[in-house]
Amino acid sequence: MDLLSNSVVDFLDNYIYYIGAFGLVFIGLLIILIKRNLIKVIIGLSILETGVNLFLISVGYIKQGTAPIFSKPGLDSAIMVDPVPQALVLTAIVIGVAILALALSMAIRLYRHYGTLNLRKIKEQRW
Amino acid sequence: MVNPVLLIVVPLGFAFALPLIGLISKKIVRFIPVIAFAFNLIISLLLIPEVLDKPMIISIGGFSPPFCINLVAGPAGILFSTLIALAGLLVSIYALDYIKEGPQEKYHILFILLLTGATGVVLTGDIFNLFVFFEIICISSYSLVAYLGNKAGIESALKYLIQGAVGSSLLLVGIGLLYGLFGTLNMADIARNITSVSNISIFVPLVLVISGLGVEAAIFPLNAWLPDAHSSAPSSISAVLSGIAIEVGLYAVVRVIFTIFGGSNIPMFLLFLGVLTLLIGEMCAFSQKNIKRMLAYSSIGQIGLIVFAFAIFTPDAVTGGLFQMVSHTLGKMLLFLTVGYMIQRTGSMDISAFEGMGRKMPYTSLAFTVGAFSIVGLPPFIGFFSKFLIIRSALAEEGILYIVLVGLVLLGTIIEGAYFFRVIQVIYFRGEKAGTVKKRAPIIALIPIFILVILIIGIGIYSRFLDDTLNSAAMDLLDKVEYIRSVLG
Numbered sequence: 001m002d003l004l005s006n007s008v009v010d011f012l013d014n015y016i017y018y019i020g021a022f023g024l025v026f027i028g029l030l031i032i033l034i035k036r037n038l039i040k041v042i043i044g045l046s047i048l049e050t051g052v053n054l055f056l057i058s059v060g061y062i063k064q065g066t067a068p069i070f071s072k073p074g075l076d077s078a079i080m081v082d083p084v085p086q087a088l089v090l091t092a093i094v095i096g097v098a099i100l101a102l103a104l105s106m107a108i109r110l111y112r113h114y115g116t117l118n119l120r121k122i123k124e125q126r127w
Numbered sequence: 128m129v130n131p132v133l134l135i136v137v138p139l140g141f142a143f144a145l146p147l148i149g150l151i152s153k154k155i156v157r158f159i160p161v162i163a164f165a166f167n168l169i170i171s172l173l174l175i176p177e178v179l180d181k182p183m184i185i186s187i188g189g190f191s192p193p194f195c196i197n198l199v200a201g202p203a204g205i206l207f208s209t210l211i212a213l214a215g216l217l218v219s220i221y222a223l224d225y226i227k228e229g230p231q232e233k234y235h236i237l238f239i240l241l242l243t244g245a246t247g248v249v250l251t252g253d254i255f256n257l258f259v260f261f262e263i264i265c266i267s268s269y270s271l272v273a274y275l276g277n278k279a280g281i282e283s284a285l286k287y288l289i290q291g292a293v294g295s296s297l298l299l300v301g302i303g304l305l306y307g308l309f310g311t312l313n314m315a316d317i318a319r320n321i322t323s324v325s326n327i328s329i330f331v332p333l334v335l336v337i338s339g340l341g342v343e344a345a346i347f348p349l350n351a352w353l354p355d356a357h358s359s360a361p362s363s364i365s366a367v368l369s370g371i372a373i374e375v376g377l378y379a380v381v382r383v384i385f386t387i388f389g390g391s392n393i394p395m396f397l398l399f400l401g402v403l404t405l406l407i408g409e410m411c412a413f414s415q416k417n418i419k420r421m422l423a424y425s426s427i428g429q430i431g432l433i434v435f436a437f438a439i440f441t442p443d444a445v446t447g448g449l450f451q452m453v454s455h456t457l458g459k460m461l462l463f464l465t466v467g468y469m470i471q472r473t474g475s476m477d478i479s480a481f482e483g484m485g486r487k488m489p490y491t492s493l494a495f496t497v498g499a500f501s502i503v504g505l506p507p508f509i510g511f512f513s514k515f516l517i518i519r520s521a522l523a524e525e526g527i528l529y530i531v532l533v534g535l536v537l538l539g540t541i542i543e544g545a546y547f548f549r550v551i552q553v554i555y556f557r558g559e560k561a562g563t564v565k566k567r568a569p570i571i572a573l574i575p576i577f578i579l580v581i582l583i584i585g586i587g588i589y590s591r592f593l594d595d596t597l598n599s600a601a602m603d604l605l606d607k608v609e610y611i612r613s614v615l616g
Contacts, residue, residue, distance in 0.1 A: 059307040113278045
């Protein structure tokens, strides 16, 4: 029993970031798929993007790692975290903010046209 | 030697300088895209002979690949950048008169950005850079679809935005997994190491990347946004979205599958997906009453045909697919541009409203007919040769399967013919004869339409003209080893 709980703890310790990241991704997707209110769908989109960003960061993460700056002598390069995913995430955050802003401003225009944000009632365009 | 970086930098510079130029004079703003894409067209044409000789690798930032972001100006990349610059030039000449309402400055900025993003996607050699350029295309096309600000425009732009954003998140997860596996983002470097990991761990990133890029490429289960977005955008934008944006998406899919993943067993799956996309697109197009929706569904059908061609995976078939991309770009752009003024003059998108157009707008109707015949694939036009090349290379393959699939493709072409001929019949043979007032499109809009007609007929008659470029572009896409060698040395 003790052994089992130890291995579970170990597993969580190693993969908790990935579990959290993909958890957020799936929560985001679920919200986008089932919610009727447009604002909630946009919130889902934002959660999805956060999950993706967290995932990217955890790809490069090392436990108790340091920033990859060779400022102090004696810093070991083996425990430095990978800076590339962090650069990617910065770009991805900027893109995410742009999409979010665009989506919200379109939601305002949509509300002016239809007087509702319920997606079930907005269906002029269809196959 | 001209540096291919200019193809991205110069239009980007023009796009950001445009508001400043707008402060000086509102009148010259609309000429900026024309200048930018004329420049791009000249540079691309100058680059073609050099690139056919040997692909150009441009490292940015002073490091050598795989440590820098690099541009790979191979035959395929330059072929596409020429096509993009040509489309940009013609559509921006058309837009000089067509775009009169709304915030014009923003239209021109977003238009330049859209095509700059497309140029970036076809030239880049780095997968994250590809994602960034892809997002430039996506975000500018979301806002351009909503440009008119009417009910339909906003609704379809939001639909497009939500699907596109989910797609790009999936793409980003796929890129993250690839980086986790290989520790590099350079496409050639990933391609070199791809055999060092097991097939199972490649599968998940492959699926994520293809479904992410597939949203923009409008491959069948991912294309619900396309008919709405293409039909609600201004016609000049529909022309670019249909002629350039989805083709660039498809180019990215093909580049990723062929170059990074090696593509030995994926094409079989794409073969069915392509034929399915083709049939669904053509059948939906057949049942449309709105002309722009019909053209949008027809684009889905054409994309299906191109996917089918690439999935056959022989040099001949890939050449055919690239040729079909060129002919679809020219043909569909011509159709959207002509339809734009027909809609403006009649005030309706209904096909039935086009009765008697053949007499009211003789030149525009004639150009529409040329475009329709080319898309359907009638002989003297460019569409015939590209379709013929694809069918011939499919029949060259062994097996009953290919014969069945070719049969389905030809069935799709028959449906395509049926709905295009129906429109042509309405234009020329319906409506009263007497007392029609001529309502011609302005001369400035007829110039790009005329150039497109010349190109469609000219390349159709002398199709050898493109042979060299298309063949080496096909080899560029198929030959993975050569790609890795030219980038990494």
